[in-house]
Each structure stands twice: as structure tokens, then as C-alpha cells.
Amino acid sequence: MDKNRLYWFFQVVGWTLYFCNEIFVYTIEYGYENQLILNAFANIVIAILLTHAFRFIVKKYNWISHPLSQLAIRVLVGIFVMTDILVALNLPLDAKYTGQLLTDTPILAIEYFINLAKPLLVWVLIYLFYHYSEEKGQKEIEGLKLKSSIKETESKILKAQMNPHFMFNALNSIRALVIEDPTKAQQGITQLSNILRSSLIADRRTTISLKEELRTIEDYLALEKVRYEERLQTKWVVDADTLGIQVPPMMLQTLVENAIKHGVQKAIGWGFIEINTSLVDNKLYIKIRNTGQLFSTESDSESGGFGLKNTAQRLDILYGNEASFKIYQENSLTVCAEITIPEKNNDYKNSTLANAELKG
Structure with missing residues (x-):
């Protein structure tokens, strides 16, 4: 009814x-x-x-x-x-x-009036209470829809701001390959194509599986590996149970890019990047460790500063207080970024990425 x-x-x-x-x-x-x-x-x-x-x-x-x-x-x-x-x-x-x-x-007319006023008063109070509750509920629903719309818009803006800088670095890597080794350049184009495909998909989705995100990072690091050769060492410690968990697209890639620009690129001799994922108490824990000094990324004028704020904002928009992000100086030569995300839709398990250690 x-x-x-x-x-x-x-x-x-x-x-x-x-x-x-x-x-x-x-x-x-x-x-x-x-x-x-x-x-x-x-x-x-x-x-x-x-x-x-x-x-x-x-x-x-x-x-x-x-x-x-x-x-x-x-x-x-x-x-x-x-x-x-x-x-x-x-x-x-x-x-x-x-x-x-x-x-x-x-004078009994007053009592007559009061007796007829009672049911009307009860009717009015019941109706006003119902009408007030209905209007308040409608406003709350509209407020939630507006808030959701604003957050979705903010998330899209943040992703749009992130992608151009990422593409610029990837193209620089391929440019170096074209001159040095055409065969590797072809491989680089394939890897860039994969990254572009992931980027296009990311623009239409709020989250993707960690497995997809790690594939993008693999392609990105493969391009950077050609640039830096032995100066760039990579290590993967990935729990298979984490691969299906949803994460914001291109977020980890931004942190890896940041680690290379402000860590490996400035390191004397060589530098490393380690990606570690684990699942504890229904929460995804991601650690990205890299050679570097934290003060190099604190300025908002640099892309690193923007990337870190970008990460914190996107996590807040998507998960609120359920997610967290922090970056700190682990020791004199190592910076560590830690992300915590609630587990959702863990559909991809037992991937070949799990617990793999890649050293180049």
C-alpha cells in the first residue's frame, strides 16, 4: 500500500x-x-x-x-x-x-468546544510529527546523495590531476629505449600500452583489484629499470590473499613513481623499492619501502608533496576513517609508506605474483 x-x-x-x-x-x-x-x-x-x-x-x-x-x-x-x-x-x-x-x-459550550478540539489536536500532532520525520528523512537522503556526488567528483578530479605526470615519466623512459635498444623499445611500447589501458579503465572505476594495480606497477618499473639499470633494485613480497582486495586505481603507482623520483634517482650508487602486502584482521596492509630522505618530498611545490596529499585525500573520500596513510623515515637511508584499507571483494587468490621476489 x-x-x-x-x-x-x-x-x-x-x-x-x-x-x-x-x-x-x-x-x-x-x-x-x-x-x-x-x-x-x-x-x-x-x-x-x-x-x-x-x-x-x-x-x-x-x-x-x-x-x-x-x-x-x-x-x-x-x-x-x-x-x-x-x-x-x-x-x-x-x-x-x-x-x-x-x-x-x-458555559458548557466551552466544554463542547474542547471535546471536539481534542481529536483534531491529536490528528494534527500525529500528522506534523509524521510530516516532519518524512521531510527530515528525505533531506538526509538528499544530503547523502549530494555528499556521495561531491566525493565522486573529487575522486575523479584527483585521478585526472595524477595521470598527466605519470604519463610524462613513462614516455621519458621509452624515449631513452628507442635510441639505446629498439627491441627493448618495442617491449617498452607494449608495457606503456598496458599502462595506458589500465589508466583508461581507472578513469571509469572507483576501485580496482590489487592484482590489477600491481600489474601496472610491474610495467612501470620495467620501463624505469631500463632507465636506471642496476641502480634500481626491486623486491616483491605479496600475500596471495590480498590480490582481490579493491584499492583506488593508480594510487600505489603514484607512490612508486614518487619513490623513484625522490629516492632512487637521487641515491648515490643504487637504490631499491620494496612492495609488501599482507592481510591482518580483515584489513589490507601495504608497505612501500624505498631508498631516500623524507624531507625531499615534503614541499607541496614538488609532485611528491602533491602525490602524498593526493593519496591521503583519495583514501579519505573512499573509506573515511576505515583507511589510513602514513609515510615516515624508517632509518637514515630508507623511507616507508604504509597504507591500510578495509578488505572488500577478495576474489583473486593464488596469483603468481604472490610471495615473488624480483631482483634485477
Whole structure:
């Protein structure tokens, strides 16, 4: 039953029950007559019309949005007017039963008014409470939709800001390969094609599996390995149970890119990058360790500073307090970035990436 039908059901049943009770009271007091049925029917129709008109006015002029004091005044005036109309109807209808009593004791008209005002007051309070709750719930739903829309937009903006810098570095790697080794350059183009495909998919998705993200990182590091040769050492320690967990696309790749630019590139002799994933208490833990000094990435003017803020923002947008990100100086030569993400949709297990250690 929809809300409109439910409203009319309670209108008809509620007022019918109330005035049936009035028939019972009058029958005990004065004896039963068919006129009591006609009187009750007239009261039911008028009560339904009056309260429906009141409902129409409340909704049309949005009384709920007014301050409580103004709402109270409007409600009291509305109840007064509706009661007066009911009294004007019932005085002639009930003249046979209470007319003489009211003539002898006119002050009893106040009690007559109060008795008819009571059910109207109850109806108004129930309706206003329901209407207020319904409007509040609707506003909360709209607020959640708006918040979700804003977060989705922010997430897309952050991804759009990240991709150009990533592509610039990847193209630089291939440019070096074209001159030095055409065969490897072809491999590099294939790897870049894979990265581009992942990037295009990422722009249409909020999250991807960790397995897909690690594949992109593998292709990226393969390109960078050609640039840095023996200066870049890589190590993978990946738990198979983590591969199906959803992560923000291109997020880890940004941190790896940051590690190379501010760590390996500036290292004397050689540098390393280690990627470690594990699953503990239904949470994904990711560690990216690399050669470097943390102060090199603290400036917002550098892409590293932006990349770190980008990571923190995206995690907050997608997971709120359930996720965390921190980066710190592990020792004098090593920087460690740690990410915690709640486990979701762990569909990919037992991958060949698991627990693999790659050293080049």
C-alpha cells in the first residue's frame, strides 16, 4: 500500500472509529436513534475534509520550515478554525440531545468546544510529527546523495590531476629505449600500452583489484629499470590473499613513481623499492619501502608533496576513517609508506605474483 492510500485509509478508519465511539456514548446517555448514524456520518465527512484541507495548507506553504513559535501559532489557529466549523455543524445536529442543556448552561459550550478540539489536536500532532520525520528523512537522503556526488567528483578530479605526470615519466623512459635498444623499445611500447589501458579503465572505476594495480606497477618499473639499470633494485613480497582486495586505481603507482623520483634517482650508487602486502584482521596492509630522505618530498611545490596529499585525500573520500596513510623515515637511508584499507571483494587468490621476489 502506497503512502497516499495509507493516508486515506487512516483518515476514514480513524474518524469512523472516533465518531462510532460518540454514537456509543450518546446511546448510553439518550438511547439509540437512527439520527445518531446520520450525525456521525456528517461529522466523519466534515472532519476528513477539514483535516485534509489543513494537510494541503501545511504542505503548500511548508509550515514545517517555520520556527517553532510561528508553527505553533499557525497550528493553534488551524485547530481553532476547524473546531469552530465542527461546533457550528454539531450544535444543530445535537440540539435534540444537548440543545436544552446548552441553553440552560451556556458555559458548557466551552466544554463542547474542547471535546471536539481534542481529536483534531491529536490528528494534527500525529500528522506534523509524521510530516516532519518524512521531510527530515528525505533531506538526509538528499544530503547523502549530494555528499556521495561531491566525493565522486573529487575522486575523479584527483585521478585526472595524477595521470598527466605519470604519463610524462613513462614516455621519458621509452624515449631513452628507442635510441639505446629498439627491441627493448618495442617491449617498452607494449608495457606503456598496458599502462595506458589500465589508466583508461581507472578513469571509469572507483576501485580496482590489487592484482590489477600491481600489474601496472610491474610495467612501470620495467620501463624505469631500463632507465636506471642496476641502480634500481626491486623486491616483491605479496600475500596471495590480498590480490582481490579493491584499492583506488593508480594510487600505489603514484607512490612508486614518487619513490623513484625522490629516492632512487637521487641515491648515490643504487637504490631499491620494496612492495609488501599482507592481510591482518580483515584489513589490507601495504608497505612501500624505498631508498631516500623524507624531507625531499615534503614541499607541496614538488609532485611528491602533491602525490602524498593526493593519496591521503583519495583514501579519505573512499573509506573515511576505515583507511589510513602514513609515510615516515624508517632509518637514515630508507623511507616507508604504509597504507591500510578495509578488505572488500577478495576474489583473486593464488596469483603468481604472490610471495615473488624480483631482483634485477
